[in-house]
Amino acid sequence: MKHFAILSSMLGLAGVLMPAYADETVRLVFNQQQAISQSQTTSQNVGQAGCVSTPDGLTQWCIPAGEAKANSAAGTEPLFAVHELPAHGYDASYIAHLFTQSGQFGVVEADLITSARPVETMDMTVESDSTQINDPYFTSYQLNRYFASPSKANVGSGIIDLWNMVGLPAVLEPKDPIDLVFIDSEFETSKEVTYHSGRSLTTTALTKGGPFQKPNDDFSVRPEVDDVCDAHGLQVIATASAKTNNEFGGAGITNNVNRHAIRSMTCGTGFLSDSANSLLFLAGKPFKDSNLVTPYAGKPGIINMSLGSKSESCPVYLQTAIDEAIKAGFTIVVSAGNEGADTGVKSPANCRGVIVVGALDTDGTIASYSNTGKEVDVMAQGSWIPVPCEDNDEKSTYCFSSGTSFSAPVVSGVLATVKRETGVDDDTLKLALLLTSESVRDARCDVKDTCGAGRLNAAGVMGIARLAKAGGLNRIEHALGSKTECEQIWLLDHFGQKARLCNLFKVTFMNGVLLNNVSYQLVSIPKGEQWDKSTPAVVGTFTQAEVQLGALTPDTLQYGMQVCENGACGEVLVMNTDKATSASKPAACK
Structure with missing residues (x-):
């Protein structure tokens, strides 16, 4: 039995899951200590009170003092604050411009809507294979595609070669696991995934016109939206780390990880400031209402962000959060986006310091939906990746999903394996991807600033990391x-x-x-x-x-x-x- 479901159609269900504020209000992000010009040497704190008049002079937008500081951990000042204000008929970006132009508040930006949805999914029933790896889709599907050696398949990323280099126990058995963090949407339960920890940092309203959610320690799917949401977070985690050798579904890249789920969206949509707060949470930095969640207790590892917002440039608040997470020791992998457009207009893909992953089709060519551009670092298969079906643990049924949401965790799983084995830092992982990627069998990749370094070569990344660790790269x-x-x-x-x-x-x-x-x-x-x-x-x-x-x-x-x-x-x-x-x-x- 096969059926296709274009998941974007779910947005119209039940009148819920509208992350955007009502038409009468906007959300603005006030950045801490950001000057708007070289002549401005200091900037007001994010808790600074003040007002800005509308262009017609008939009313004002006013910011209360101290709100952000009072609601952050231990009363410390967060790096940015989010305020909801009446729109008075004006666009959020324009209002943010007026606040910035006033010179009282530093850089002020609109809080962008972010989304994370696959291009399409498919359910399929198959018979189980009996192999060294007994997951049904491993031998019949994965081993001949992205798990294959680069020389044996046009879309091969050498994952099986990586396994041979480190030995199966190193990827199948949880021994000194590395922390692999997913900032995403719904994390459904499944026999394929065991969550080590999780938090909910999404503020998206659960019902249209309802109140914003508050950060908390319960990252499970909310009952108000369970019937209309997909399982994007679960499926992204499973791509990187689905349980292997459990006679079910497909194989993950590695099981030697602690899986941390950070819910920054609801039903695949949310606010970009919530994703930025998720990064600050991991870096141990305060944010609004950070006192409501238990601090992150894991070690710096790999962060996967299969999400994006439309933006001509990386917002200051997001770049600040990315910088803090990298400074704390994390490596951040993000999806290029699914618009078939340029990555330059997609955040976090257009932010500094992240690893941007584009998607290949099953034949090794660029997937029609994948964004491309100078921001792309590496490509991997993103089309028809085997993932758990939502609310379905039947042994004979599994799903396939497509999108850069799934090429990104292929890379994240590989980097988690390499970092766990070698302990190399973020710069070395990025360099290893750059030095070892294979040519993409697509003439469009011959054009500069299209496909980054090329197709992922997992074994090559490990080889360079080991060489760098031993001081033999130069x-x-x-x-x-x-x-x-x-x-x-x-x-x-x-x-x-x-x-x-x-x-x-x-x-x-x-x-x-x-x-x-x-x-x-x-x-x-x-x-x-x-x-x-x-x-x-x-x-x-x-x-x-x-x-x-x-x-x-x-x-x-x-x-x-x-x-x-x-x-x-x-x-x-x-x-x-x-x-x-x-x-x-x-x-x-x-």
Whole structure:
């Protein structure tokens, strides 16, 4: 039996689930300590009282003092405050502009509506397969598609290769699990998922015209909306971490995780400020009514946000929250969006610091619905991902869902596995995705700023992370060092002066991968000095990822590299010179 359900049609059911404020009111976000121009050196606190007049001068919008501070944890000041105000016939963005222009309140922005819904879902009945992994859809479906090696399927992301690298127990058994957090909508119960913890941070009204919800510790589906909501949060979690080897449905990327559910929407819609508050909650920062929820007790891990709002730029309040979460040690993975448009008009996809995931169809081409653009970092299968059906744990029935909502948790599950195994930081995970992604079999990806680095290669990400952890990503070694002594002697006999070859070094940047439109700069400082307290000397700038150089002195100098683009160079990354010292000189040169 098959049936398709376009879930967006559910919005009209029962007259409920309208996250937007009534036409007579707007929600505005007042950012803490944000100047509106370079001439403004300070800004009022978010609790600052004050009024702004309507353009016709007939009435005012007024902000009460102290409300946000009084309702945050321990009375501390939150980073932004949300106020509901009468519209007086004006648009929220325009009112926010007037507040900002007044100079009394810093940057004020409209609280955007956010949504998270699949493109479509399908129920399907199948017979169970009997394999090493006994989930029915693993061998019959997943193993031949996104779990496959990149060389064996156009949409393969090498997840089975990743499993082989770390061993099945490392992904199937909960031993020292990493924290995987989902900021999403309804988290239904299912035999596929066990929730470690959860919170409800959505303020969306449960009924049209009803009161806003308050943050609390109960993240379960509210009975008022259970009959009309889908299971988006559950299905996103299951994509990354559905229980494997339970003879049901499909396999998750990893089970060695603590699953944390943060409900920032109701029935797939909500306010973007609630998603920002969810990030602040994870970072341990105060927000309005944060005193109503138990603080997050997990460790910094991977955050998945399969949601988005239409916005020409990343709102200040969201970027602030993202920055705080990353500073706290989290890696944030977000969906590119399902409008078939440019990611530049979708938040959080257009925010700094997040990993943006676009969606591929089952044949490896760009899915028709997937947003693309310069913000995209990586692509993964997002079409027809096996997920649990809503309110259905029948063994023979499972669902498929499509959307960038499901390509994002494929990446999140992979990064959770890599981070748990290696402990590498956010920057290294991002670099590993960039260095290892495969070409997408779609001519549209040949155009710059369309598909990011390309298709996810899970095993490649693990390889780079392990190499970076061992200090081998950027290295200097004797040019003859990788040869046997016999080969060294032969090369010395046939290719010139011993002194020249024995003092030649092989310099490798980014494991031999040349990033697009960049150059690599080799720099040095004396041994014993600190990089952050010294001015490095530039040895040379190169447009190759591997070069051979003489006249290097690893015994007396430390070497580092910088990635340079358009004349601007990034931070110094230390080069590994363990195999370049006099002590490690090739045998034939001693």
